[in-house]
Amino acid sequence: MPSDAYSLIAAGKTDVGRARARNEDSFCIGASGDFAVVCDGMGGHAGGDIASRTAVEVIGRFLEDFTPPPDAVPPPPPDSERTLPNPADHNPALRSAVVVARSAVQLANQRIHGLNRQRGFADGRGMGTTAVGVWRIPGLPQMVVFHAGDSRLYRLRDGELKALTRDHSLYQAWLDNGGRGTAPQRNIILRALGTGEDLEPDVVVHPLLPDDVLLLCSDGLNGMVPDGMIARILQQPTDPAETCAALVDAANAAGGHDNITVVVARFAQQP
Template identity: 70%
Template sequence: MPNAAFVLTVAGLTDVGRTRSRNEDDFQVSAGGEFAVVCDGMGGHAGGDIASRKAVEVICGFLQDHAQVEPITVVDREDADRTQTDPSAAQPAVRLALSVARSAVQQANRAIHDLNQARGFAQGRGMGTTVAGVWRVPGTAQMVVFHAGDSRVYRLRDGELRTLTRDHSLYQIWLDNGGRGTAPQRNIIVRALGTAEEVEPEVGVHSLMPDDVVMLCSDGLNGMLPDGVIARILRDEPEPARAAAALIDAANAAGGQDNVTAVVGRFIATA
């Protein structure tokens, strides 16, 4: 396919769900589709909603300062799915993007941690939040994916759904160790923003191809819907805003046991 200019068209939606009284999720999508962030706050009365809002504000502000609107060209098909998490081995634009994304998350962590300290919470207590985000590397057909906790990023390509993140949870550790014995609760996470002075987000870079669909969500979505249902909705609804709404509706129809947030993006030609 000849190179052409492409954009990532993104839309999102959040809902309190069917059982919670307050929505502690938050998200933001940049006006030009350069980045998207989903956060799932923790802490209840301690301010999970404040933590998620603060993380979104800090991360998106940091990324916006580094976003550049440049023509995007499509990589060759044989290079379509290379993932590179080692900044020293990546091209300069990717190295910078990986560094910026990591710094954005770490700055948000410090901001929330400082709020906890100001409120008198001991280390490891108070409010916190997960984060999952994507940032299209300026001038390329690649995106940085970053996360901490169990909010997720998925990519639908040629009808097949792939999870681009790996949950930072006790349940995932249990699975990684062979799944022997009693399974821990799925919602116990081992990495989050705000609960410690330092955090190391997981970051990587993934290719974008024409008609790729990217989906970010809090665990209120994937906790209610199996991947097959998520994939079917993303295949059936090409318009991102309607796809996000359909995913929220399906999660609520399945019980809506948590706040639920979905952000959907499609990589499409500008002409």
């Protein structure tokens, strides 16, 4: 596939919802459209909005400054479902990008953790944020996906919606262990930026195919809107901004119990 003839066309929207007084979500989209990040802040009066805003700013700047190495070579045609959790033996540009993405999230974690320390909060207290991001390396039909927490990345391909991230939550751990006994609350997060000095985000590489649609979202969307309805909205032939508005409207119509943030990106042929 001539990957340089395609680009990610993205738009985003954030909304306070119908139950919260403050919007603690943040998002950013790269100036060239090659990356997007969604963060869902935690901490309320302790500064969840500051944490999410700090994370998108730090991660965004870090990714904007990345330059692919000059010895990068085109990778072989990817299996449509292959991921590269350890890309050390693969394309140098992807190898560098995985390191950069992990470093960007870890720098954001250190920045927020430092703010908590300055305010006198011990580890596990104060403000924090989830983060999910996607970064398409220029010229390559692949994307680096990184996340910590329960904000998600979905991919719509050939009408099928698939979550490409797995929640770092107590509820997901309960499901993974067989779901025995009483289910824990869904909002107990096991991994987040700012709550400790060290953080290891999940970072993997996924292939991109023409007409893929990507959705990054905070749990204010997927916690209110079933995946089937999300898929139907993403399949509508609208531009990403209109799709974002429809998703936010659906979450609010279902109750809007949390802040809602979405980024929709379409991997499309350039005009």
